[in-house]
Amino acid sequence: MEKVRIGIVGTGYIGNVHGRIYSRDERTEIAALFDIVPERAELTAKTIGGKVCSSREELLANCDAVLVTAPNKTHKDIALSAIASGKHVFCEKPFSIGIEDAAELRTAANAGKGVFQVGHNRRYAPVYAKLKELLQSDTPHSAHIKMNRGELKNPVWTGDVNVTGGFLYETTIHLFDMMRFQFGEIEELVAYGSQHEYPEIDEFSIIFKFKNGFHCTFASSSDASWHFPFERIEVFCHHRTIMTEEMERLFDSRGMDANFETLSYHMSEKEEKWGYVQEDKAFIDAILNGTKPPVTADDGFKSVELVESVYKAINTGERIKF
Numbered sequence: 001m002e003k004v005r006i007g008i009v010g011t012g013y014i015g016n017v018h019g020r021i022y023s024r025d026e027r028t029e030i031a032a033l034f035d036i037v038p039e040r041a042e043l044t045a046k047t048i049g050g051k052v053c054s055s056r057e058e059l060l061a062n063c064d065a066v067l068v069t070a071p072n073k074t075h076k077d078i079a080l081s082a083i084a085s086g087k088h089v090f091c092e093k094p095f096s097i098g099i100e101d102a103a104e105l106r107t108a109a110n111a112g113k114g115v116f117q118v119g120h121n122r123r124y125a126p127v128y129a130k131l132k133e134l135l136q137s138d139t140p141h142s143a144h145i146k147m148n149r150g151e152l153k154n155p156v157w158t159g160d161v162n163v164t165g166g167f168l169y170e171t172t173i174h175l176f177d178m179m180r181f182q183f184g185e186i187e188e189l190v191a192y193g194s195q196h197e198y199p200e201i202d203e204f205s206i207i208f209k210f211k212n213g214f215h216c217t218f219a220s221s222s223d224a225s226w227h228f229p230f231e232r233i234e235v236f237c238h239h240r241t242i243m244t245e246e247m248e249r250l251f252d253s254r255g256m257d258a259n260f261e262t263l264s265y266h267m268s269e270k271e272e273k274w275g276y277v278q279e280d281k282a283f284i285d286a287i288l289n290g291t292k293p294p295v296t297a298d299d300g301f302k303s304v305e306l307v308e309s310v311y312k313a314i315n316t317g318e319r320i321k322f
């Protein structure tokens with residue numbers, strides 16, 4: 001069987017995470033690397049192989065599937081050129097920045113001849129897959145969700161709103177996608193935000209109401225320290241609380257007393273615990289077997305729509321209805 005030739009655009013932190021995973025997958029071959037800082041691509045080539053390309057065009061001529069792993073603002077253009085060349089595309093989150101760009105990319109992705117998958121890795125993290133499984137046999141009533149960071153300094157561009165599109169695009173969007181995955185489609189939201197540490201709104205309190213009647217509160221801060229757990233979902237059902245702690249642990253407390261069961265994933269490798277291995281496998285499954293990629297361009301678009309709606313709610317004071 002011919003191997004799927006992988007091309008990586010942006011060989012920084014996450015490009016190398018996916019690259020290492022594909023270098024171990026017998027169905028794939030690291031074929032081409034491109035980074036605007038060529039030394040970074042050269043360093044990556046030393047560890048996982050691949051031809052260091054001097055342009056995106058050269059990369060496209062040497063691969064079947066493109067991983068878009070450069071900073072947020074570049075995603076749309078890189079993804080559009082890969083789709084136009086008939087490639088399969090794995091696009092890191094965020095799908096793109098702004099509704100217009102997201103709509104343009106969605107249209108192109110859905111019309112493209114290759115697979116298009118968005119890198120919302122947490123859907124595959126065992127802790128969140130388990131939460132979904134538990135919620136299949138119960139009815140969640142409400143939840144409290146948080147998604148914090150300690151700083152917007154590493155990588156340096158995470159503090160530049162012109163590159164990220166805003167803090168919500170960089171960090172919070174992970175659990176916006178997770179909310180849809182766990183609890184369904186959103187009907188309306190109200191949001192408050194304020195600015196403290198960085199030159200953008202960097203602190204958020206949001207209330208979401210879902211079409212099925214479920215509702216939740218959501219807190220997100222850019223500079224709350226990296227105190228564990230920086231992300232958590234607490235779900236409340238009938239005489240039951242299920243709580244997650246990052247990708248490490250899940251607690252399931254049922255009944256009228258204080259007993260609870262703990263599931264711990266702390267012994268797994270980070271690449272599996274965070275769902276990267278599983279999402280990368282799903283992308284190749286979709287290419288080779290024709291299965292639907294689990295996080296589609298439509299999902300990517302909806303995350304962007306949620307981010308934009310929260311900013312709009314804060315800037316206008318309006319309640320947003322979908």
Ligand SMILES: NC(=O)c1ccc[n+]([C@@H]2O[C@H](COP(=O)([O-])OP(=O)(O)OC[C@H]3O[C@@H](n4cnc5c(N)ncnc54)[C@H](O)[C@@H]3O)[C@@H](O)[C@H]2O)c1
Nearest residue numbers: 010011012013014035036037069070071072074092093155
């Ligand atoms: N899903 C996740 O868990 C996750 C984790 C980290 C990052 N990300 C996303 O992945 C993307 C990259 O993040 P990172 O942490 O790897 O950043 P990074 O700064 O470590 O790496 C980005 C690389 O892209 C290169 N680059 C910049 N502009 C480019 C261009 N136009 N063409 C080619 N290369 C370019 C940079 O030189 C750098 O080497 C971001 O969009 C980020 O939001 C997702």
